[in-house]
Amino acid sequence: MALNDEQIMLKDMAAGWVKDTMPTTAARALYGAPDGIGHAPDAWAEMAAMGWTGIIVPEAHGGSDFGFRSLGLVLEELGRTLAPSPLLSSALAVSALRLAGDAAQQARWLPGLADGSVIGTLAVDEGPRHAPLATALTATPVGGGWRLDGIKRPVQDGMAAHLAIVVARVADGGADDLALFAVPCDVAGLTRDPLDQVDARVPAIYRFDGVEVGPDSRLVGGTAMVDALLDRARAGLSAEMLGMMTQAFETTLEYLKTRVQFGQLIGSFQALQHRAADMFAELQLTRSAVEAALSAVDADADDLPTRASLAKALAGESLHRISRQMVQLHGGIGMTHEHDAGLYLRRAGVAEQCYGNAAFHRERWGRLNGF
Amino acid sequence: MADHDSTALQDFRQEVRSWLAENFPAELKGVDGTIYQSNVHTAAADPTYQLWRERFASVGWGVPTWPVRYGGAGLGTEEAVIIGEELARAGAFNPIRSFGVMMLGPTLLEYGTEEQKQTHLPYIADHTRRWCQGFSEPGAGSDLASLQTKCTDMGDHWLVSGQKIWTSGADQADWCFCLVRTDTSRKQGGISFLLIDMKSPGVEARPIVLISGVTHFCEVFFTDVKVPKENLVGEVNGGWTVAKRLLQFERDSLSGVRSGLGSLAPLAHQYVGTDAEGRIADSDLRGRMIHNAMRASAYAATLERFRDEAGEGRGPSNGVSVLKNLWSGIAQERAELEVEILGSQGLGWGDDSYADEERAITRHWLHSKAYSIYGGSYEVQNNITAKRSLGLPDA
Incomplete structure (x- = not known):
């Protein structure tokens, strides 16, 4: 579906800002920063001032309500330079409150999320593989409220977040026994530690040790609601991955047009031309799948699960292929820390795993479609 | 895209629907229209098909976007899409499909003299000249x-x-x-x-x-x-300039051939069987089938996206080489999967030992090898993409 004028303006603005303010050197500066939180607070403040933190927040709560497709445009541009920011994580907290929050919960959190003073995140995974249905963190009713016990890891942007949307198993839930809780990250009994992973982000391990929260922290809905929220995470992350692979491809293409060996530009070799053409074709398939998933969120489409899994699976496969080819086609220079290829490779590894890898989503898509 | 129809388009859709209800011969409902396209003798010998062809040609809907004076209907792309959708809805087919419609006609409209257009286009439009x-x-x-x-x-x-x-x-x-x-x-x-x-x-x-x-x-x-x-x-x-344009029209029409790509899951359930949870029993085959079906789904979305981005009446672009290679790869893989699903029943030749449906799958598998050769081979398409879309240098 074609972009409207506002979306074209937003995309242009994001492209310009990312290029000027958040080039890959910005991500590079965050590597190994002591006590880092995985993003640059100054840049976050600018993003908030431009209204990006409120893109999917209703106008009544201080946002612009531009929709997920618009958010995807910004995420795609940020992905191009690997710009680290908690924009997606925070937007997922917004989605949770919009989908499953009551008026009081929305009034409490949405204005802060909209103006960027509150950073949100989604605490879903508990181990090395994405397996939301295997959630072990428990929520036990105590004195009208709930007690949370268990571990979440990795929590994306977990060291920066003020609000965590926590996926928990409710003891009395039966088959539909997952639930969502909105938990302030400074709550008593919650300790968090950074995970020093290969990219510039800083996810966290969250330990819930008898964390007591009030009845007003529970959002409505069960397992289906968790799925609906995760599909937004998958669509949004796919948009970031689309931006990453687009830039990785363009940077590599530029190298093919400038690098000379055997007395000629290496981009004149048919073997490399065809590899580039094949990657370009994969990029086209992926773009279509990602845009369709983002639009499906806005349309509240019944086939969102299918589309989100299609997008995340293709984004995972294509980013995998293109990021690896970026290193290969750059040869020795691509292996150096000085060159950006390694940064794309490292971030690709993380993004591929996050919210379900390609195999997870092929299996899910197959199940949803009768295979 | 029915939800995006303007009032005028909704009226047009209604008009097409009523016209089809009155004019499409019921005997042809569900018939595969390509049999008439591929065999002139079958077409000539079937008076019902000839009646349908004449009626469809009389309203110019075989070539809806062509000017009325050349036998078209002077309509826009959106109306043309509606005609296609309503044909499918009615179980009908376009009796005017041909190489003339897909390739020569659009080329003559761009490069032909007025005399050439008048001499040839009306006979392409009514499908009386192959x-x-x-x-x-x-x-x-x-x-x-x-x-x-x-x-x-x-x-x-x-x-x-x-x-x-x-x-x-x-x-x-x-x-x-x-x-x-x-x-x-x-x-x-x-x-x-x-x-x-x-x-x-x-x-x-x-x-x-x-x-x-x-x-x-x-x-x-x-x-x-x-x-x-x-x-x-x-x-x-x-002539090379004219030919390159015509080849774009050809690739465009080839890459649009995606009909009949329904799910292979029912076929696999029948021939391969299912496990206790209802999944296709051969998990390796199942995984490859899922992957192929996902790519087909993303391909359909890509066709739609390219069409949206090309806009009204611009015709095919360099992107058709990308589409043609994607489509041929996906369709060939699908044909391989069909034969694998059928096992030894997918390798029959004579009509006494194997069901017609099985032999059709076998023949289609063999025929599908042409997908990456005709209309410009896979390699030629990638040469075109590398040079025209990616701007890579000549050797």
């Missing part, structure tokens, strides 16, 4: 521009001698649009685009039997064939 494409030669396949069919200017006519190959339907065609060499000193710059009446003395078409057992393609021999001067399209030695 065309074939005389491009490839025994020594000019992927390297099409090396073609050698000789065309000499004899003053008041052209004289053509040479051989073409892989000419689809040449034995059933009335006319041939042909690339010929008018200058041997330049490669691309010595090619001209000529329209040749297949009934001319000196033209002979011989069918070629393919691995799938069908005789879709022909060799065509031209021996001192006289062609009127006015049958040249474009400039003398300017």
Whole structure:
């Protein structure tokens, strides 16, 4: 579906800002920063001032309500330079409150999320593989409220977040026994530690040790609601991955047009031309799948699960292929820390795993479609 | 896209629906229309098909976007899409599909003289004149521009001698649009685009039997064939430009052939069986089927996206080479999966031992190998993408 004028303006603005303010050197500066939180607070403040933190927040709560497709445009541009920011994580907290929050919960959190003073995140995974249905963190009713016990890891942007949307198993839930809780990250009994992973982000391990929260922290809905929220995470992350692979491809293409060996530009070799053409074709398939998933969120489409899994699976496969080819086609220079290829490779590894890898989503898509 | 129809489009949809209800012969409902396209004798011998063709041609809907004066309906792309959707809804088919409609017509609209348009387009529009494409030669396949069919200017006519190959339907065609060499000193710059009446003395078409057992393609021999001067399209030695445009129309139509890509899951349930949880029993095959189906789904979204981005009436772009390679790869993989699902039942030839549906899958598997060869091979498409879309340098 074609972009409207506002979306074209937003995309242009994001492209310009990312290029000027958040080039890959910005991500590079965050590597190994002591006590880092995985993003640059100054840049976050600018993003908030431009209204990006409120893109999917209703106008009544201080946002612009531009929709997920618009958010995807910004995420795609940020992905191009690997710009680290908690924009997606925070937007997922917004989605949770919009989908499953009551008026009081929305009034409490949405204005802060909209103006960027509150950073949100989604605490879903508990181990090395994405397996939301295997959630072990428990929520036990105590004195009208709930007690949370268990571990979440990795929590994306977990060291920066003020609000965590926590996926928990409710003891009395039966088959539909997952639930969502909105938990302030400074709550008593919650300790968090950074995970020093290969990219510039800083996810966290969250330990819930008898964390007591009030009845007003529970959002409505069960397992289906968790799925609906995760599909937004998958669509949004796919948009970031689309931006990453687009830039990785363009940077590599530029190298093919400038690098000379055997007395000629290496981009004149048919073997490399065809590899580039094949990657370009994969990029086209992926773009279509990602845009369709983002639009499906806005349309509240019944086939969102299918589309989100299609997008995340293709984004995972294509980013995998293109990021690896970026290193290969750059040869020795691509292996150096000085060159950006390694940064794309490292971030690709993380993004591929996050919210379900390609195999997870092929299996899910197959199940949803009768295979 | 029905939810986006404006009031005018909704009215048009209603008009098409009512017209089809009145005019589409009920006997043809659910019939595969391609049987009439591929066999002129079947088409000629079936009065119901002829009735349907005449009715459809009378409203110009076989070529809805062409001007009315050339037999079209003068409609926009959105209306054309609606006609296609309503045909599918009614279980009907477009009886006017042909190489003339897909390739020559759009090319003549861009490059033909007014006289050429009037002489040929109305007969493409009502499907009373069949065309074939005389491009490839025994020594000019992927390297099409090396073609050698000789065309000499004899003053008041052209004289053509040479051989073409892989000419689809040449034995059933009335006319041939042909690339010929008018200058041997330049490669691309010595090619001209000529329209040749297949009934001319000196033209002979011989069918070629393919691995799938069908005789879709022909060799065509031209021996001192006289062609009127006015049958040249474009400039003398300017035929390569016309041909490149025509090939874009061809790839566009080939990459749009995605109908019938329904799920293979039911076939696998039948032949492979299911496990206790209802999944296809062979988990490795299942995984590859899922992957192929996902790519087909993303391909359908890509076709839609390219169409949206191209906008109204712009015709195909360089992107068709990308689409053609994606489609041929996905469709070939699907054909391989179908045969794998059928196991030994997918390898029958004679009609006594295997069901018709099984043999159709086998033949289609063999035929599908042509997808990455015809209309410009996989390799040629990637050359085009590398140069025109990606701007990579020549060797």
